Amino acid sequence: DTEVTQTPKHLVMGMTNKKSLKCEQHMGHRAMYWYKQKAKKPPELMFVYSYEKLSINESVPSRFSPECPNSSLLNLHLHALQPEDSALYLCASSQGGTEYNEQFFGPGTRLTVL
């Protein structure tokens, strides 16, 4: 299995809602990533988990809360988002999280905040 899966595909939420994005991989990878991608822009790194520990937080607002329950799962909890948070949220994983390990991306969750 060489896939990263993400659910849901689409999500519409109000500014007062709480929702979660889910990412799963079964490749035995030990690093997992969350990216945010706005239209016509490259992905921007948000968080990195390495061996289930939060290793990088790119100064992301606290309304985004990542969680790594085990080595295969990565969640992103959303609360009190703003309309400007509407974007494609991509999850990725890599074998060891080193500079030479390629990252495998999931299909993304298209988030719309009303």
Place this chain on the structure above:
Amino acid sequence: AQSVTQLDSQVPVFEEAPVELRCNYSSSVSVYLFWYVQYPNQGLQLLLKYLSGSTLVKGINGFEAEFNKSQTSFHLRKPSVHISDTAEYFCAVSFGGTSYGKLTFGQGTILTVHP
């Protein structure tokens, strides 16, 4: 400073024509280079990568790229494109010593193949 530049934001070509998408980087440390493709409303798919060794690397879907250290470039080429190659292409670099494989992406090049 470490950076990645994709010189063309849009490249239109006709079907069966050759194409080159340009990528340059700036770095004082070692680099690991990747090209990703993104079809509309999808995630990124790895086309090819350069880690070490032969500077000409071949990838999926008939694409290839050449690492040129002296010109700090990693241009992507395909000798004959198809309509299905229409997509956005991102060059990405992992700089030596970077924590956790953090990627620096170029701004992307939208390739549009016309019939």
